[in-house]
Amino acid sequence: MKIKKLLIANRGEISLRIIKSVKEMGIQTVAVFSEADRNSPHVLAADEAICIGPAPASESYLRMDKIIQAAKDLQADAIHPGYGFLSENAEFAEKVVAAGITFVGPSSDSIALMGSKLEAKKAVSAYDIPLVPGTDEPIQRVELAKHIAAEIGYPILIKASAGGGGKGMRIVQDEQEFDAQMERATSEAQSAFGDPAVFIEKYIESPKHIEIQLLGDQHGNMVYLFERECSIQRRHQKVIEEAPSPVLTPEIRKKMGEAAILVGKSCGYYGAGTVEFLVDKNLDFYFLEMNTRLQVEHPVTECITGLDLVKEQIKIAEGARLSISQENLQIHGHAIEARIYAEDPENQFLPDTGTLITYTPPKGPGIRVDDGFEEGMPIPIHYDPMIAKLTVHAETRELAIEKMKQALVDFKISGIKTTIPFCHYVMTHPQFTSGAFTTKFVENYFEPSKLQPVLSSEEMLVMAAFAVYWKEEQGYTSSHQLSQPFENASKSSWKTRKIR
Numbered sequence: 001m002k003i004k005k006l007l008i009a010n011r012g013e014i015s016l017r018i019i020k021s022v023k024e025m026g027i028q029t030v031a032v033f034s035e036a037d038r039n040s041p042h043v044l045a046a047d048e049a050i051c052i053g054p055a056p057a058s059e060s061y062l063r064m065d066k067i068i069q070a071a072k073d074l075q076a077d078a079i080h081p082g083y084g085f086l087s088e089n090a091e092f093a094e095k096v097v098a099a100g101i102t103f104v105g106p107s108s109d110s111i112a113l114m115g116s117k118l119e120a121k122k123a124v125s126a127y128d129i130p131l132v133p134g135t136d137e138p139i140q141r142v143e144l145a146k147h148i149a150a151e152i153g154y155p156i157l158i159k160a161s162a163g164g165g166g167k168g169m170r171i172v173q174d175e176q177e178f179d180a181q182m183e184r185a186t187s188e189a190q191s192a193f194g195d196p197a198v199f200i201e202k203y204i205e206s207p208k209h210i211e212i213q214l215l216g217d218q219h220g221n222m223v224y225l226f227e228r229e230c231s232i233q234r235r236h237q238k239v240i241e242e243a244p245s246p247v248l249t250p251e252i253r254k255k256m257g258e259a260a261i262l263v264g265k266s267c268g269y270y271g272a273g274t275v276e277f278l279v280d281k282n283l284d285f286y287f288l289e290m291n292t293r294l295q296v297e298h299p300v301t302e303c304i305t306g307l308d309l310v311k312e313q314i315k316i317a318e319g320a321r322l323s324i325s326q327e328n329l330q331i332h333g334h335a336i337e338a339r340i341y342a343e344d345p346e347n348q349f350l351p352d353t354g355t356l357i358t359y360t361p362p363k364g365p366g367i368r369v370d371d372g373f374e375e376g377m378p379i380p381i382h383y384d385p386m387i388a389k390l391t392v393h394a395e396t397r398e399l400a401i402e403k404m405k406q407a408l409v410d411f412k413i414s415g416i417k418t419t420i421p422f423c424h425y426v427m428t429h430p431q432f433t434s435g436a437f438t439t440k441f442v443e444n445y446f447e448p449s450k451l452q453p454v455l456s457s458e459e460m461l462v463m464a465a466f467a468v469y470w471k472e473e474q475g476y477t478s479s480h481q482l483s484q485p486f487e488n489a490s491k492s493s494w495k496t497r498k499i500r
């Protein structure tokens, strides 16, 4: 059945991005907002908007009752949950459907099954899907678990069944540490998720994180939209994503895609979903978990496939059959996304708060910016500190990296510290350009002292002029130094020169 009016149960860039696509489909839009978001672009962009409570998410964007009531009040016939908030809450999906409203997403059962890592492992174990060696039952007897750990070989990882995204994980280097780490993992799982169940896996030391985008309809048809390489992250928060992966061969890509489809089939999946894999240095891959939502980094997949994933989600929710087949899908060029956070990369990525004094996103062919803020707006402290997603698309990976570097230079933000210099650093790092990086990249290769101010050529010229003037004042010039005026252009020297 065609959706006439969609309520977007989210905020910020993703709410705005969904509104834009569904408007093109002739669907009316309803935004919800907290008191902190009253003047946000997503509120202005929607045909209608309704306040659902105070700033804290627990009193607004996480309130199932208020959101469903808002949909009823404004006669929305469907709800899109976006990502985060209620997007992977099986109870919410169930309540939406029970209220006679279409949930733009998978079934409540699929969400619940994949939400439990142990249930997910059990479900996929019936298929030919590579799993990390480990247990698929919660650990009941520590002695037995130690025995299994010894068989697998240390180091091992203790994971919370209700976890995901890195929460509730403990590395165990050797048998001596086992009891203490087991104790910690269990109590952490209990306090964080209300479920003490943990299991163990072989610890893959320095893997790549590669995920496969799936699209399935409600008639059993499913395709994979290739992979996203998401290894550049810190504290389990992704910063750079790209598609395709610079290391996969067509053969492994096909194997991973087909394994991902089996994961989807194991839970009767429909909608857009993502299957995460760890990939080791031999390019052996292991199923990790499935995310039953539209992901933050979906734009890179849209770039290389030419599809609009939100439109596909809507059509699937309406009950349509997939209009695409695997044979007709092709990778076009290379896409990279940089997440711009209001965080200080020089200070352990601590969230920075304040107002966007200057906010000028880059523009041009092959440049896409997904954002939900405007110049002059404060960044609310209540939510995720992501300001924007900058995605570039070019013919090759090398050209995409060059485009990204320039786009980062052209992205002008002041009033708040951002991860722009960090993203630029990554683009120039040999480990990144080689494609050989892993999830250990930030830990192993990021040196905050090496961050450069990201400046345009005009700004560089101004700086060079200052540098020449400064050196002349000191009574020395050398042609060598003049020809390379930026070699000492560290942030601190730029600041001191500017003050002079």
Ligand code: MV4
Residues within 6 Å of the ligand: 132, 157, 164, 165, 166, 167, 201, 202, 203, 204, 205, 207, 208, 209, 230, 231, 233, 236, 278, 288, 289, 439
């Ligand atoms: C692992 C692993 C190594 N070995 N499992 C982190 C997030 C959660 N989804 C699972 N995670 C990991 N599971 C085994 N058996 C390493 C990680 C991991 C990781 C995975 C993906 C992306 C970034 C990561 C950073 C640290 C650890």
